[in-house]
């Protein structure tokens with residue numbers, strides 16, 4: 001369905017043609033970019049509604065078994081779970097909560113991240129939404145006014161004051177520890193470490209987490225309509241640390257940030273821990289390209305957006321969704337301290353605070369960042385096609401544990417967090433210029449000569465991705481009809497991707513490009529997508545494991561490049577970070593139903 005996108009040459013770089021409510025006004029480029037002027041024009045226009053309605057019907061009628069088979073195809077058989085043993089991830093057992101690890105295999109987090117234990121652990125009830133009169137509206141952080149900022153600062157400093165009672169679950173540190181416990185291996189589920197990242201739990205976990213965080217802040221200033229701000233990094237005006245977080249001494253400030261985030265530096269949404277080697281204008285252009293790829297090109301199917309199936313008994317980290325991959329992880333990396341740098345008293349940085357999951361919640365901007373991640377879930381669903389919530393019961397019935405603003409413990413379910421308005425909040429709309437940032441073919445580009453490239457059988461396995469590689473790969477079908485494309489997505493799949501998960505990882509993938517491709521300029525049709533990873537607790541990346549699959553939906557791309565009729569295409573993989581530690585078992589192109 002991504003293929004309903006058509007290219008049209010337009011003189012204005014941004015023109016809306018989707019139904020999104022947030023496209024009420026179409027900004028001029030000069031309004032969008034903070035520095036400099038764009039002088040390029042872009043071919044844009046992507047209709048992603050209308051004729052996609054019919055496809056929703058198809059998705060609904062897919063029976064569960066086919067769905068599972070499809071997932072096996074999407075995410076590798078290693079991660080497929082037999083139907084009988086499938087069971088949703090339950091709320092963590094607080095009795096088993098123990099020390100968390102900063103990095104896989106240690107060192108340990110020097111304090112306990114576990115929440116206070118409720119009186120009767122076995123009788124924690126399911127959450128009921130309190131009655132509400134007015135929606136909480138979450139504003140874009142860069143546009144918040146002084147009055148709002150003053151309230152937010154006050155609420156946060158009151159939350160910090162609660163830290164004097166370490167048993168108060170509403171305290172700022174306790175709130176940060178929620179992330180540490182769920183993400184750095186403090187909980188065990190069925191003998192395996194619980195991990196809410198790199199799987200389909202990513203979006204719902206963080207949504208619930210922010211929900212309670214926001215209610216606690218609101219209650220501390222007696223404002224039941226208080227809404228968290230969101231870091232609007234998908235819009236050029238929001239592509240820097242929101243100024244309210246950049247005031248030393250304020251409750252919203254965090255000492256443990258990379259100094260480069262200060263004073264309005266443009267954020268690199270693909271940041272991988274090194275200086276961005278391009279201009280600020282190109283960085284913003286790359287950012288919008290990343291957004292287009294992750295929200296549209298690479299996420300036509302729900303599982304691609306949400307992440308891989310993860311149930312009781314499976315290993316953690318089965319595979320991340322597009323937005324978790326980029327820009328979620330790079331924003332963490334960009335904001336946190338440089339790994340290995342001195343944090344004072346001879347303590348070496350592990351990326352604290354934002355660049356490591358155990359400490360990320362200690363930076364108030366974490367919740368602002370995740371506000372926008374959460375907003376992308378809503379935006380994605382408004383994009384049409386097959387973009388809708390998962391219907392798998394094992395996802396819907398997965399549970400988490402949280403305390404509310406009255407210090408009451410609750411179990412919450414994924415099924416209850418699918419509609420933010422029902423939960424009592426919504427996002428103040430902002431334009432989404434990435435929707436119209438579809439890269440286009442330059443007239444000069446032709447087809448790369450695949451005959452001179454090694455085929456996948458020769459190019460793989462790749463033991464060390466320490467330099468760019470190019471190879472040719474066969475397609476299972478060419479010249480597919482629109483109907484065939486609607487039914488099956490063409491997936492470029494890298495199997496058995498392994499790397500040192502204590503490192504920052506990033507590599508980029510290009511189609512129909514050779515090794516001379518300029519990987520600092522992503523606003524080109526040949527750029528297929530990137531893979532990133534933040535150091536965190538894994539269970540399945542040890543040497544005996546099979547690694548993770550990484551796949552890119554390329555149906556739209558092949559049309560845009562003009563390769564739909566080719567049997568063989570050229571692929572180039574460019575390592576950007578951690579390449580010496582990356583190995584890849586193989587690559588193939590598959591046709592997969594959503």
Ligand code: C2O
Nearest residue numbers: 179183197328332
């Ligand atoms: Cu739970 Cu942004 O990480």
